[in-house]
Amino acid sequence: MRQDTWSLGGGGLALWFTGLPGSGKSTLSVAVARELEQRDSRLVTMLDGDVVRRILSRGVGFSRTERGDNVRRIGFAASLVVRHGGIVIIAAVSPYRDVRAEVRTLIEAERGHFVEIHMDTPFSECVARDPKGMYAAALDGRLPLFTGVDDPYEKPLSPDLRIPTLLYNLPAARDLVLGFLDEHHYLVKTGRVGIR
Amino acid sequence: MRQDTWSLGGGGLALWFTGLPGSGKSTLSVAVARELEQRDSRLVTMLDGDVVRRILSRGVGFSRTERGDNVRRIGFAASLVVRHGGIVIIAAVSPYRDVRAEVRTLIEAERGHFVEIHMDTPFSECVARDPKGMYAAALDGRLPLFTGVDDPYEKPLSPDLRIPTLLYNLPAARDLVLGFLDEHHYLVKTGRVGIR
Numbered sequence: 001m002r003q004d005t006w007s008l009g010g011g012g013l014a015l016w017f018t019g020l021p022g023s024g025k026s027t028l029s030v031a032v033a034r035e036l037e038q039r040d041s042r043l044v045t046m047l048d049g050d051v052v053r054r055i056l057s058r059g060v061g062f063s064r065t066e067r068g069d070n071v072r073r074i075g076f077a078a079s080l081v082v083r084h085g086g087i088v089i090i091a092a093v094s095p096y097r098d099v100r101a102e103v104r105t106l107i108e109a110e111r112g113h114f115v116e117i118h119m120d121t122p123f124s125e126c127v128a129r130d131p132k133g134m135y136a137a138a139l140d141g142r143l144p145l146f147t148g149v150d151d152p153y154e155k156p157l158s159p160d161l162r163i164p165t166l167l168y169n170l171p172a173a174r175d176l177v178l179g180f181l182d183e184h185h186y187l188v189k190t191g192r193v194g195i196r
Numbered sequence: 197m198r199q200d201t202w203s204l205g206g207g208g209l210a211l212w213f214t215g216l217p218g219s220g221k222s223t224l225s226v227a228v229a230r231e232l233e234q235r236d237s238r239l240v241t242m243l244d245g246d247v248v249r250r251i252l253s254r255g256v257g258f259s260r261t262e263r264g265d266n267v268r269r270i271g272f273a274a275s276l277v278v279r280h281g282g283i284v285i286i287a288a289v290s291p292y293r294d295v296r297a298e299v300r301t302l303i304e305a306e307r308g309h310f311v312e313i314h315m316d317t318p319f320s321e322c323v324a325r326d327p328k329g330m331y332a333a334a335l336d337g338r339l340p341l342f343t344g345v346d347d348p349y350e351k352p353l354s355p356d357l358r359i360p361t362l363l364y365n366l367p368a369a370r371d372l373v374l375g376f377l378d379e380h381h382y383l384v385k386t387g388r389v390g391i392r
Contacts, residue, residue, distance in 0.1 A: 007239055042201055080273055084239055
């Protein structure tokens with residue numbers, strides 16, 4: 001599919017939020033999406049954990065291979081949005097460096113910008129927040145292969161953007177992301193360029 | 197994701213080729229895609245068996261549930277293209293009526309047109325062609341749960357378009373599809389509407 005002889009798309013943007021469970025990915029990604037709907041003329045699609053678990057990864061397990069395949073599927077879905085000129089926002093633990101690099105390649109092959117955003121929340125803080133009680137279960141041994149507890153989370157070494165969430169509240173973190181996009185001329189402003 | 201409060205996309209088109217293995221789905225879908233690249237201003241994405249097996253469905257088995265989930269994933273990927281205003285062409289056995297109906301609903305929720313195209317090639321003809329030798333293996337019992345042999349293919353009862361492939365050669369079948377799209381005003385002609 002998408003053989004080299006086919007027309008290439010482009011003009012899209014992928015914001016990939018990676019970080020430990022409970023690091024704040026979903027919350028920030030929704031805030032950023034709302035803002036982009038006001039400030040960018042392109043349509044926004046969210047790929048969050050829910051749709052991913054419900055559709056793309058039903059029945060997928062927690063081995064390294066399976067986790068990798070899961071992230072590749074999300075990346076493939078994201079690449080379709082970018083190919084067709086949209087904005088896609090992904091909130092996924094996506095724990096492995098090599099698979100995140102693969103996904104970047106896939107998105108850039110569709111002539112889109114890929115922005116890796118690391119939600120840099122300390123492990124102790126994620127455990128303290130534990131919004132879904134999953135750390136408690138993992139630390140008790142009731143939930144095996146939980147990222148950060150007994151499965152690795154490989155921090156990005158040079159993310160496009162790092163959000164030290166202990167230092168920024170939600171509006172400030174949102175503005176950090178929007179400011180980054182604006183500075184890099186990654187926004188297509190409403191009313192300026194009429195792609196849609 | 198894509199909660200009701202988010203902006204809706206639209207303007208896309210999904211052509212879903214369904215039929216027995218060896219019925220000619222891939223061949224015709226490629227011919228149609230090439231023609232659409234000339235005659236429609238929207239970008240075309242092909243979702244064929246290869247990308248599906250390699251990315252969306254790696255490790256997926258052949259139980260009814262797993263086959264259904266596989267088709268749902270393809271449908272989800274297709275819905276992203278439609279949401280962002282593109283054309284997506286799917287060539288997938290997609291043997292079950294209820295899952296094809298689900299996929300239609302998903303695509304139409306993104307305000308796109310869904311065209312179900314049944315490659316109506318008789319079983320005996322598919323077995324005679326057997327381009328990949330898979331019918332031979334299935335009929336020998338070496339390839340269990342093969343659609344048409346020991347797993348059901350549920351013919352569409354009212355497809356948008358039925359291609360009796362014994363009666364049409366490739367260019368004629370391609371023209372049948374294009375003619376259908378044109379008649380239903382599903383084409384966005386190059387140079388007429390400048391979406392892209």
